[in-house]
Amino acid sequence: xxxxxxxxxxxxxxxxxxxxxxxxxxxxxxxxxxxxxLLRTTREPAVGQMRLAWWREALEKLDRAPAPAEPxxxxxxxxxxxxxVTGASxxxxxxxxxxxIEEEVLDADAIRRFGEGRGHxxxxxxxxxxxxxxxxxxxxxxxAIADLGRNLDAEDERAxxxxxxxxxxxxxxxxxxxxxxxxxxxxxxLARMDLAEAPKAAGAPGRVGRLLWHRLTGR
Numbered sequence: 001x002x003x004x005x006x007x008x009x010x011x012x013x014x015x016x017x018x019x020x021x022x023x024x025x026x027x028x029x030x031x032x033x034x035x036x037x038l039l040r041t042t043r044e045p046a047v048g049q050m051r052l053a054w055w056r057e058a059l060e061k062l063d064r065a066p067a068p069a070e071p072x073x074x075x076x077x078x079x080x081x082x083x084x085v086t087g088a089s090x091x092x093x094x095x096x097x098x099x100x101i102e103e104e105v106l107d108a109d110a111i112r113r114f115g116e117g118r119g120h121x122x123x124x125x126x127x128x129x130x131x132x133x134x135x136x137x138x139x140x141x142x143x144a145i146a147d148l149g150r151n152l153d154a155e156d157e158r159a160x161x162x163x164x165x166x167x168x169x170x171x172x173x174x175x176x177x178x179x180x181x182x183x184x185x186x187x188x189x190l191a192r193m194d195l196a197e198a199p200k201a202a203g204a205p206g207r208v209g210r211l212l213w214h215r216l217t218g219r
Contacts, residue, residue, distance in 0.1 A: 010190075025125050030071075031093065032121055045101050062086075090120075090121075093118055100114060106152070115144045123136045126184060131177075142166075143187055145164050149165060169191055173185070182215055
């Protein structure tokens with residue numbers, strides 16, 4: 001369904017986060033990776049819905065009970081909850097992924113709902129990192145939809161995803177990010193560069209240079 005950002009580039013983006021918040025941001029991204037893997041390895045929609053329901057319930061329970069013996073949930077318990085982000089506030093991320101199971105055809109409304117749900121990861125991460133005044137919702141939605149679009153098979157669905165992601169990422173990358181939020185801003189820049197008509201390969205000097213400029217200036 002969707003891919004994972006090339007790890008070296010994502011590691012570079014993570015290095016822009018405040019040191020104290022990096023483990024929490026890594027835990028949130030691990031949650032997103034786990035949900036992506038769930039969808040890639042589930043063929044039956046009913047089974048996928050059951051597995052996603054387990055994640056929803058498990059995240060909500062983190063607010064009132066110890067985490068089960070599951071590495072991602074343990075990391076969220078240790079690194080995310082102590083920084084003021086509740087388990088219940090992460091449930092919209094699961095709802096976003098659920099759209100891909102519920103809808104046989106991904107029209108603009110479905111893709112938008114996916115982006116709003118999965119993109120909530122940036123809102124939660126911004127709270128965790130102490131980001132102030134950054135376009136977290138637009139960045140998260142654009143990042144989520146751009147990643148989805150790159151991994152869709154149907155040409156019309158890819159085009160719809162691109163049309164939705166471009167203005168969101170233009171908004172997200174057209175402003176100066178706070179120091180605390182620059183890891184997320186860097187991920188938005190990566191997503192925008194992925195949407196270029198002739199995107200450069202991951203790790204290309206031009207991409208890395210753009211991220212370094214963002215780290216220095218917030219733009």
